[in-house]
Amino acid sequence: MRKLLFQSLFRQPLTEQAPRPDDAALAELAAMVGRTARRRLGRSLSIREVDAGSCNGCELEIHALSNPYYDVERFGIRFVASPRHADVLLVTGPVTKNMREALERTYRATPDPKWVVAAGDCARDGGCFAGSYAVVGGVSAVIPVDLHIPGCPPSPIAILRGLVSLLEAVDSGVAAR
């Protein structure tokens, strides 16, 4: 373990290597999230993720936001364990009828001001599950949504970009719910 830790001390952080244009875009995006989040919400933005019936594809990419390449925590964006600690609900999946009440209760448990981000094509309108006897539809059919992030699943970059758009909208005076 000592060797691994030792190497980590001297190796360039993965986040700052910019061999491909993708990584350059990420760095630019990252700085923007950092500035805006700080201005609006002090130093932090707390996100509670809610799977309202997804296939777990979106969860994989949301997880990736915390890996050393994207490392959202360096901007003060954190995933929290309870809706009571959250500023933002990040909701995935078509909302299933079996999850509807749980989603409503999670929303009610989140203190104001709060924002809701719906991630993934299913969260917009139910995606390819729309019309099923077991599906309500998109997230906005159950709780008010401030932003949709498209993709099946959206890439970690797309999710970061989405969070920036939200922060900018918030900054320009869109009231929270």
Add this chain to the structure above:
Amino acid sequence: MPRLIDLIRAGHRIERHHPWPRAVVDGDTWRTTAHAFADGGLSLLGLWGEPSRVHMAVLDERTSDIGVISLDCPDRQFPSVAAHHPPALRLERTLHDLFGLQAMGIPDSRPWLDHGRWQTRFPLGERLDASVDAAPYQFLSAEGDSLHQIAVGPVHAGIIEPGHFRFTASGETVVRLEQRLGYTHKGVEGLMAGSTIEQAARLAGRVSGDSTVAYGLAFAQAVEAAQRIAVPPRALLLRALMAELERLANHLGDIGAICNDASFALMQAHCAVLRESVLRAADAAFGHRLMRDLVVPGGVARDIAGDGADAIRAALDQIRRHFPALVELYDNTASLQDRTVSTGIVAPTLARQFAAGGYVGRASGRDHDARRKPGYLPYDGLRFEVPVLSDGDVNARVWIRIREVEQSLALAYQILIGLEAGPVQVPLHNAAEPCEGMALVEGFRGDILAWLRLNGDRIERCHLRDPSWFQWPLLEAAIEGNIVADFPLCNKSFNCSYSGQDL
């Protein structure tokens, strides 16, 4: 003890069902089969329904034969298999929820996927309108001094899927865990019925997002079996390449996440880097990080990009360079081993009884891998080993994953070397008569069963059985006698799919 072949012969053999036989049997043969599961000679691979018919897929453990036994039940009743063989229980409860088919003699008749919120009952059978009735679910009881209950979910603390866990604990020790699932039930089989093959393939790829390649492959193989189509060699290799990349990415993610649940974040960080390198290579080679919608009936939707093989080779090289140090780190960190060794043990007898696939089965002595048995192309021409351990604890499930990472690396290299130019897709037929096909495909989590009946270019009925069906119940057994604080660790070491079992 009856052999599968005898049971099939005892029934009326159905033509146009491939590649394994299906026979319609009488109630007695159905019951004989249920008893044979209990004796251990046969394993249950799946149990699913149609409005007035039930099917079960059976594996003969001695001969490795696979077949489907069907029973017509015009009065919507059939003899319960679960009465003799507990692994069938949740499947039979589901049969009642979706079709209104009643298993006679079932030891537990509570609903499973139906939470009373669909406004309809028996959505795939003879539908009945129903008011929303969210009556409290009756959890099983545990009695004794100073027992208390802990209710967890459906919304959990982490970024994971929804499900409810009801613990009964004595102090810190778990006395009983009961799962309640079904929260992510999306009605996939209902949506598939009557859809085109193309639409159904998209749905199949979204049953469990982490296994999107494996599901795509299982569905495609079932369609190809039904239509008796041979897929071009290049497409077979590209499919296997994607499947091994998917296995690599998931195992790497899991190894890190299991260690993270034992508060060893260093491993999580390093494994996540390797996982990300696989996803980026997949994106470069196939245009999608999770390789979704790329395996399609008839072949693959697109060929590998010009520089795709190089991107994949670079990712494989990176893993080959860095992974051994991580294995050593896992092996030599006593505080981590202290958490994983002898935690959450699944007894080999249980793994065998439930025919548990994947790392859950292989960590508990069940030597089954669908790439070997029944086996499918192109794996017969590739060299790989199937690791098996018998300790059955969290540690063994980690080690199986470690060994499988090494095997998948070797497989991916072999595939890249063997990749020759050629077509990657053949057109489907438009068969005049209905035909049926099935497939068993090894996803990272275990064997995925796909069964379908085609009518022209439409799906008449399709059933997809996730490996989690036979793994979730074992988690209930594994946690018994462990402390509550070890549950996340045990749960992550299983990493069952909620969406895959809820369907």
